[in-house]
Amino acid sequence: MSGEEGLGSAGVPAVGDEDWVRGPDDARLVLIEYADFECPFCATLELRLSVLDGPAAPRGVRRVFRHFPVRSAHPRALAAACAAEAAGRQGRFWEMHSLLFSAPAQLEDPHLWERAERLGLDVDRFDADRRSEEVAARVRRDFTSGVRAGVVTTPTVFVDGHAFHGDELRALVDALLRG
Amino acid sequence: MSVIAAGETVPAFTLKGDEDRTFTEADLDGKTTVLVFYPFAFSPVCTDQFNLYEDVLDEFAAQGATLYGVSCDSVWSQRAFKEKLGVTVEQLSDFEPKGEVCRAFGVLHPGGFPQRALVIVGPDRVVKWSYLADSPGELPGANLIFDGLAA
Numbered sequence: 001m002s003g004e005e006g007l008g009s010a011g012v013p014a015v016g017d018e019d020w021v022r023g024p025d026d027a028r029l030v031l032i033e034y035a036d037f038e039c040p041f042c043a044t045l046e047l048r049l050s051v052l053d054g055p056a057a058p059r060g061v062r063r064v065f066r067h068f069p070v071r072s073a074h075p076r077a078l079a080a081a082c083a084a085e086a087a088g089r090q091g092r093f094w095e096m097h098s099l100l101f102s103a104p105a106q107l108e109d110p111h112l113w114e115r116a117e118r119l120g121l122d123v124d125r126f127d128a129d130r131r132s133e134e135v136a137a138r139v140r141r142d143f144t145s146g147v148r149a150g151v152v153t154t155p156t157v158f159v160d161g162h163a164f165h166g167d168e169l170r171a172l173v174d175a176l177l178r179g
Numbered sequence: 180m181s182v183i184a185a186g187e188t189v190p191a192f193t194l195k196g197d198e199d200r201t202f203t204e205a206d207l208d209g210k211t212t213v214l215v216f217y218p219f220a221f222s223p224v225c226t227d228q229f230n231l232y233e234d235v236l237d238e239f240a241a242q243g244a245t246l247y248g249v250s251c252d253s254v255w256s257q258r259a260f261k262e263k264l265g266v267t268v269e270q271l272s273d274f275e276p277k278g279e280v281c282r283a284f285g286v287l288h289p290g291g292f293p294q295r296a297l298v299i300v301g302p303d304r305v306v307k308w309s310y311l312a313d314s315p316g317e318l319p320g321a322n323l324i325f326d327g328l329a330a
Contacts, residue, residue, distance in 0.1 A: 007238055008329055009322040072265050073230035150320035152231050166316070 012149040023062035032158040034146045037100040038074035066142040076107035086130035182311040192280040194271035216293040220252040220260035233266040
């Protein structure tokens with residue numbers, strides 16, 4: 001592997017048309033989050049940051065979600081990421097994202113089908129999409145961009161190109177929630 | 180103390196690997212080796228450095244590189260660590276005399292454990308690239324190893 005196909009260092013990609021984005025265009029702060037639906041720390045982060053998406057939230061934060069499924073640590077993370085993408089193809093990415101994080105230990109196929117049904121998705125189409133090459137490539141693209149930007153652990157959040165994880169991320173979230 | 184630098188030939192060393200096999204400088208011959216030094220088996224972080232490296236092992240193999248983890252833990256601790264993480268990267272133990280190889284490679288922390296470091300050794304036992312993390316808490320990304328392999 002070499003060049004654009006390789007895994008050598010590169011800056012975190014700017015927010016693009018294919019990204020999953022929440023929050024106002026003119027936000028003063030953009031969080032680019034690399035996360036994994038089977039990671040309990042990611043679920044905790046999501047819970048803490050979810051207040052920023054509510055109607056009473058400050059308007060200044062924009063959140064971008066990128067997939068970083070680490071298969072050897074979390075055997076169902078990739079399947080969950082593909083399920084979120086497949087739901088996204090029926091316009092329900094964020095709803096599936098919330099349902100996945102609400103029960104990170106329930107990610108077997110029947111659990112995924114149940115979520116798809118609950119969201120009113122066309123389950124056959126959901127199932128075909130989540131196993132498709134296109135969806136796998138979409139997830140892989142996020143993962144690769146994370147590896148190239150130096151992501152090692154989840155969750156990792158980039159703000160203005162700087163990576164936050166662990167204690168530093170907790171401090172960042174504390175500061176954001178204080179407003 | 181600083182990590183062994185590019186262009187230096189690795190010192191003679193003996194580590195213990197899988198099934199208690201002996202791993203020496205002769206095991207580096209004829210291939211590209213990445214030695215991943217890490218402080219301790221078992222880590223409090225969610226996704227470990229080794230889990231990430233495991234997920235891109237195919238890409239390392241495509242570059243002709245073989246990875247090994249190196250710490251001062253016993254082979255038994257390393258084996259349990261590997262099983263817990265669910266990774267295949269072979270672990271090498273620098274247990275007795277403790278830290279001797281880490282010291283020879285310039286990565287032994289004064290606290291008696293390896294600093295997080297990466298050393299790429301070419302087929303001729305000459306160091307191709309090396310990296311020492313600023314602190315044990317810093318987890319070097321896989322991207323750095325790919326940069327080193329391409330250097």
